[in-house]
Amino acid sequence: MSENNMKITLKVWRQRNNKAKGALETYKVDEVSSDMSFLEMFDVLNDKLIREGKDPIAFDHDCREGICGMCSMYINGQPHGPLQGVTTCQLHMRSFKDGDTIVVEPWRAKAFPVIKDLVVDRSAFDRIIAAGGFISVNTGNAQDANALPISKELADRAFAAAACIGCGACVAACKNSSAMLFVSAKVTQLSLLPQGEPERQSRVLDMAAQMDAEGFGSCTNTGACEAECPKGISVSNIAHMNREFFAAELNKK
């Protein structure tokens, strides 16, 4: 049953811009319904702030369906909040209790500088993909799609890796700010498929080099990324990428 008058206290990171200093500020939101999504609670709070003539809280969001990867809140010390396998936009207030205090911060990583409040710059991810996260096939060169049978098992595994939404929660969860889960998911998807074979070695080397250049930390296998990934991307992808990487390195020499 929906409950309509939860009272929630929010402590939210406010930071005017990249150069300014930030701090947590406290807000009270009354009449929170348990059917509301976490972001709808922010809508209500922002509505109130605007009416009071104050600056609303900036946060990233778009699809609100858990698929675009845009939302990115660090909630009570966990990226995307307390539930497993759920993005911030799909988190609903029924996961909280009347009277709760919730601390909300942006993703924190050197490679993800803060733009404003809870909004960070994740363009490093795009640059890693541009470095090699593709199969080089120009439009119009493809053969019939069924000319190359791919076993269901392989296709399913590739799909599971390809389900990554590029949100960056893995980086935010990691004490080293490593991007290995994100990068390895793409490497795994493309290396499993026969179409990806020709560029298999250059791909992993180029993507890894770009990842390092962006200032992401190294992976020490804590597994925090997998625990916080909203799409269930498995750390086995990291092991897979490491194998790909070492094989490619060996071959290079």
Add this chain to the structure above:
Amino acid sequence: MATLDSKIPEGPVEKKWTNYKSHVHLINPANKRNLEVIVIGSGLAGASAAASLAELGYKVKVFCFQDSPRRAHSIAAQGGINAAKNYQNDGDSDYRLFYDTVKGGDYRSREANVYRLAEVSANIIDQCVAQGVPFAREYGGMLSNRSFGGVLVQRTFYAAGQTGQQLLLGAYSALERQVGMGAVQMYSRHEMLELVMIDGKCRGIIARDLVSGKLERHFGHAVLLCSGGYGNVFFLSTNAMGSNVTAAWKAHKQGAYFANPCYTQIHPTCIPVSGHHQSKLTLMSESLRNDGRIWVPKKKEDVEALRKKQKKASQIPEEDRDYYLERRYPAFGNLVPRDVASRAAKERCDAGFGVNATGEAVFLDFTTNTRRYGNIEATKHGHHNLPDAEIMELGRGVIKEKYGNLFDMYKQITGVDPYQEPMQIYPAVHYTMGGLWVDYNLMTTVPGLYALGEANFSDHGANRLGASALMQGLADGYFVIPYTIGDYLSTEIRTKAISTDHEAFAQAEKSVQEKIDKLFAVKGTQPVDYFHRELGKIMWEKCGMARNAKGLQEAISEIQKLREAFWKDVRVTGEKDEFNPELEKAGRVADFLELGELVCKDALDRNESCGGHFREEYQTEEGEALRDDEKYNYVAAWEYKGADWELHKEELKFENIKIAQRSYK
């Protein structure tokens, strides 16, 4: 004055595109390097166009307002993409896909464009597979298909309930590859706010860097608008929060005609509204209608009991359920097209059979097919006489494999487990068939300005079939524009890049700056969202699933008043030269407040019912849409005239398909 020449090539419909391609002007590679193309949008249409044009050698700039091109709204598409591959050997062909699309669109689309769409559809699948898109496959390694509404073949390719994501990530990777090679310059977190016109041609844009707030000038020999649909004019829709009409609207005000704005698609299977805090609605993919049966109770006392939560759906016996789609449309059953399914749900709910507290929900029930799959699995594994509970458990495994992510999403949003109780669903605004008018080349009425994907009006007539938007976006971007843009750019090879110091750029930038200043200057009391919500209410109540002349007239004057109120009382917080989402929203809502009026005007002008446009005055005795082919067999293309609009008509000619009353019975 621009004229409506659709530039359809000569010849029989199945030869037009081949003939066109053999005769269109080509541009030598050295000249391509000097031709600059601006692409607004990085969804399926924009990303595929940008990557393909860069591969050909053009200099390309791409703009999107999200923080990464991978997050364009296309990412959210769930169910699948159509293609006339006939892999199932079930009678599919280019002609069949063409026919289904024209009929599905209620005979309000242009034959030549639709035939081309069907023709290139198969290439799309080939291209995506080559890029590594992991479509669902059968055990034998072949691609898997499913059915969508309005057709009798299985031609929909899919990747679980995340087809749009996988297709977009494919196009995005092709785009990023070109970014890495320096052939595309990517401008994320940028919003296009004006077109720049020089000597009657489109020559560039003004964009706002959403992080710094600075206005920028960009030159292009041609500009491609791939900016998506305008469903958010209804406030609540299945579109992403940022989806908007601004790019198309600015183009409209610079002379691009807006076609069939009233053709909006209301999708039958969305999660019902839960409260006034609602910020958007969530789609439950049409693919679910492959295995879900739609029903409401036959008896009012069951309805009452459900609403008071004294009964569960599963406690209502089979004979007391009204599977109203199967009853009314035995040939297509639960897989009738969207407009038909939505109206049927509304009809039952209006008659008092809605199953939730608001009275606006029907059931989508998977029990029958869960049991059927369970039995198949049991037989496959040699189990006989299993108890029903175990059979259902086996069946749930199959359902989970097919729709797992949708079931999870449903549970997350509603708190109810759809594996146990049927889903509750209700129609919601989903897609806009209307958009900028384009000719066969996808060029608008502004020379040098193109529109691709959902932003144009071209292929879906008055109703789009499921899984055809992804097909159209990728057809436009991968396979159509790379050819058709040559027709124009071949005449531009002598045009040197124009300096952005040109007076026209300065003027355009100044007008954008003035509009921004004007928004801040209002200093009113109401947040932007307030006006958006109010607009949405008017649109949904008076220009939604059912429309009538009186309501539409009221809506027009209410929208005009609301627009005045907006410009007197909106409050835009923050500064212009900083990251300011409120300012972005304010600009978009200001445009929606103008578009809304045109949508209603078009709906009022079209005195017939067709596809998604249902005028209560025009229906058959059984309540089906009643077209008027004598008077309304045209595309309504509206020209912006400042205070009002002028209507231009493109007559539709049906030479290959016999125009008929659409029947799914």
